[in-house]
Amino acid sequence: MNLKLTKVQFLNVKIDNLTAEEALIAADNLVQQRKNAFIVTPNVDHLVLLEQNEKLRNAYSNADLTLADGMPIIWFSKFFSHPIKEKISGSDFLPKLCELASKKGYKMFFLGANEGVAEKAAQNLVKTFPNLQIAGHYSPPIGFENSPTEIVKIDQLLATTKPDILAVALGCPKQEILINENKDRWDIPLCLGIGASLDFAAGTMKRAPKWMSNHGLEWFYRMCQEPRRMFKRYIFRDWKFLQLLWKYRKNK
Secondary structure: OOOOOEEEEEEOOOEEEOHHHHHHHHHHHHHHHHEEEEEEEOHHHHHHHHHHHHHHHHHHOEEEEEEOOHHHHHHHHHHHOOOOOOOOHHHHHHHHHHHHHHHHHOOOEEEEEOOOOOHHHHHHHHHHHOOOOOEEOOOOOOOOHHHHHHHHHHHHHHHHHOOOOOEEOOOOOOOHHHHHHHHHHOOOOEEEEOOOHHHHHHOOOOOOHHHHHHHOOOHHHHHOOOOHHHHHHHHHHHHHHHHHHOOOOOHH
């Protein structure tokens, strides 16, 4: 199905103004085009990191689809007079993508998360979508991106299994940079970074209740679950989002 993509400038990123269903159609089109496409899902933390990480900016500039992940982006897009239709978080989008893959016969590969998480996520998703084809899964060790041996191993796994969709769960900016620097060599129709989505699918981490997510409080729920790791991110780093609102205020 043909779908006209309209991009909205929000602070330091251009976001495709789509509903979740439209985003799924766009993703399906990208798989069918087989052009080594790449999806990113910016949230507040991504926008802050984009200001200071050149490799992440390069990755974003090469993305084929950019989906808003976070209620603050939706809220402030209205303030900047360019309202974005809907929040499309990676954790909501992954099950929809798996359902699409199960119907279309697309093979998926899960890369990342802690040992055993990708495997458990795959098992749970196949239970939900019995026709889903999992080409493979692999949880590489910490620091693998600096190991030529590990990179070769991943290359070989992907070359052997030939997935149509690669979901990478390494967190931002690692997952976006890894995809951007390797996607053309991997020759996979569609790659996307999904953060903690495999943990949610595996059941090793609980998602925030829907009402908290809808009111922009998912970050607080995550911080309560992982206070040591998330406090640094949400309190010491993401307050800089306010600086971005001021910096780009003339774009209103």
